[in-house]
Amino acid sequence: MSVWRVAWLIARKDLRIEWSSRVITNQVLPFAGVTMVIFGFALDANTDVLELVAPGLVWLATMFSLLLLVQRTFAVEADDGALDAMRVAGVDARAIFFGKAIGLASQLLVLEVLLLFAAVVLYGETIQLDGAVLLVTTMISATCGLAAVGTLYGGLAAGNKGRETLLPLLTLPAVAPVLIGATRAVESALGTGVAELSDGWQWVSLLTVFAIAFGVGGALAFGPLIDE
Amino acid sequence: MTTLDPTTTADTEVSPSRSTGTNATRVIGIATVGAMAWLLLFALVLSPADVNQGESVRLMYLHLPTIWVAYLSFIVTAVASAFYLFTKNHSLGWDRLAGASAELGVAFVGLTLVVGALWGRLTWGVFWQWDPRLTTTALLFVTYIGYLAVRRLGGSHQQRAKRSAVIGLLAVLLIPLVHWSVVIWRSLHQEATILDVDGDPDIDGTMLTTVFIGMIAFTLLYVWLVMHRTRTMAMEDLLEDRGLDIALAERRAEGGAR
Secondary structure, eight states: OOOHHHHHHHHHHHHHHHHHHIIIIIIIHHHHHHHHHEEEETTOHHHHHHHHHHHHHHHHHHHHHHHHHHHHHHHHHHHHHHHHHHHTTTTOOHHHHHHHHHHHHHHHHHHHHHHHHHHHHHHHOOOOOOHHHHHHHHHHHHHHHHHHHHHHHHHHSSSSSTTTHHHHHHHHHHTTTHHHHHHHHHHHHTTOOOTTTTTTHHHHHHHHHHHHHHHHHHHHHHHHHOOO | OOOOOOOOOOOOOOOSSSOOOOHHHHHHHHHHHHHHHHIIIIIIISSSSSSTTGGGGGHHHHHHHHHHHHHHHHHHHHHHHHHHSTTTOHHHHHHHHHHHHHHHHHHHHHHHHHHHHOOOOOOSSOOOOOOOHHHHHHHHHHHHHHHHHHHHSSOOHHHHHHHHHHHHHHHHHHHHHHHHHHHHHHHOOOOSSSSSOOOOOOOOHHHHHHHHHHHHHHHHHHHHHHHHHHHHHHHHHHHHHHHHHHHHHHHHHHHHOO
């Protein structure tokens, strides 16, 4: 079986597990929602400020939730030694990496759409039609980068006690370019910042390069990192 | 048997020694002290005060050499990580060099950030500016703190070496991306800055010499520290290996006694 075929099977398995366990809908999504509400408290529910900083808050909430999702997606593998079993069964590490990353990216996309919706409802954000293409492209490219970084460091932190605390320390500095790029691009798309719509596209190129770099780098590095 | 008897286990990699000093480190150590004295003389006595910044310009003689050494350390970490991964015998020596160098790099970046904040307060009026170089440096600092945390995850020495070498090389992938993102971020959202951070004012000849002396002095300090730290790490590894052997021997002896 080709790497991509195996990756697809792993992604489908992950999504099925998440669909039946409901951990995402019962825990991660409410967490993300609460984050959006408490950002409102922190900024004193000042609608002018909230509208201005909403893109950043959406991505910040996404990144916090990413940490939970990554822990969740590897807890599933570590519980019964499933990750080791896959390696022993001769499954290519690259396939595991891409499979987990695709599964993670799908969940992240759903989460981002809901967070954006929350920004519209809670922060009074308006989504313009002419920025829609930029918005969707940004979300897809940023999500690919986040999923690649999350999977890579999640694999390293998986399964061993005391390693969970390592995940935020490794992940957050690594996804800083995504936070900067995605926030500015969404600002351009929504027209909240001073940036023009055309400014957003150079951020999309950064996000795309980031996603490719960590997609390729992660696929190469994942095997050595999870081999114990 | 509880003593650390060197004859109990055969270890060919590291010979037990009571100190990490050798003739080479002693010579470098003395040279470092000499160079530091030379730096102090130039930085505090011979170099003039700046026309605009006054005496606070002397912080530059600490600031520039420390960041130079920090960059040097991270380059050494990356190169040593690559040598560990891509050479056939996967020598732990490369791994220890990478680790020792990263530790020093983190320490020197920390020092640079502290000195820079103090200098910034004196010259710009603020401790921090969201300037691309500063922001990248701060993220570099956190990234390598993460690298050091990965080194302490446990497992065998070879596991530690492989994991940290991979993380060390990923940092090389990350840093340009961080820098690129921060540069466009700041260029798009340029705020009115009173002082041009990147502006290179005409540096006085003595000042330039002093910076140069600082770089030599701090590079020597780095070499001296990295040699000692690499050897300390080798000793730690040796102690861990022997500790396990000794514990095994004790358990066996207990088993035999029953």
